[in-house]
Amino acid sequence: MVDSQLQIIHDNIHQRQSIGLLIEPAPSSEQLELAFQAAATAPDHHRLKPTKFIVIGHAQRQAFGELLSEAIKDLGEIDAVQVERVKQHPLRAPLLILAITHIQDHAKVPEFEQILSTGAAVQNLLLSLQAQGFSSIWRTGAVVESVLLKQALGIKENDLISGIIYLGTAAKPIPARSLPELDSFVSEWIAPK
Template identity: 45%
Template sequence: MSSLQFLSQRVSFPKVEAPGPSTEQLVKLFEAAGRAPDHMQLKPWRFMVIQGEARAEFGKLMVRAKEATAEIDETKRARLYNNAFRAPTIIIAITVFKPHEKVPEVEQVLSTGAAVQNMLLAAEMMGLGGMWRTGNMMFEPTMREGLAVADNETIAGAIYLGTPVGKRKSIKALDLDKFVSYWRG
């Protein structure tokens, strides 16, 4: 498959299992992230890897973060906790805002997104499945505190990685007429 075919067929894998990425594969993922578009080479991101027993603590943190904003029943509590075990490896992507006169914060957020996309592409190239998940809980003070997210940072999301389960889902091609126009001045 050509690189262009690969890009046009990339999909998220919501269901993954062990094994997750090896140490060597993680290094490759982070190297790929480092090649994202990055105005002035600020590297406005950092990544936190959650694996093994740390997932249990992350599950507890997700429950605490939700409970800080809403009452939840035991079923919801268990579901939130178990979300930490959706994948053998979770990578929390964090935008680190770095003041710069030529690089507004929005560019730094976009650069983090590009870094995450590079990681997802690299993961799939290595035969791994990945899913980028966010949600309001990622922006809650309890979550930020639990993950030691500084005041000049924001969580871009959680990347769940492992061995894909099931068949690759088929996604309909984009109707380019709906998304592309040509400006004529």
């Protein structure tokens, strides 16, 4: 029989899914702090701390949308409809968090491990916020490659914007997803004879 605390943890993991329509309320600063503490426990080879987070609060979303539209234009986008669409992206949720991977040269920690560390940190963040009653969607898009955007955020050109995380409360109940068949992504290796 599964322990009730373990069941709660697994239910939270199984219920997490991307929700595109997010409304108020957003997490409070105390709730965010709890989620960032969870994110900080992600695997981190040699403790390089490659993951950084930047919070885009409610009042900064429009200015951030302006920055995104400039960044996409800087990347060569000339379609005014697309530029306007990107400009409106931050208004799809009451709060945004940017996940940054600060890539460092290290003899024993390749770049891919640092990227995976950020992925684990983001998953911990999302699961903590889910457990606190919030929903999210993790996105990127071409705009995250923009040097103009990276400069405006004060990060290095070789750093990665590993995600734009939209946070809030689900606007409507979302049906639970069915669990996948494990055979589709789990196999067992057996040494050849």
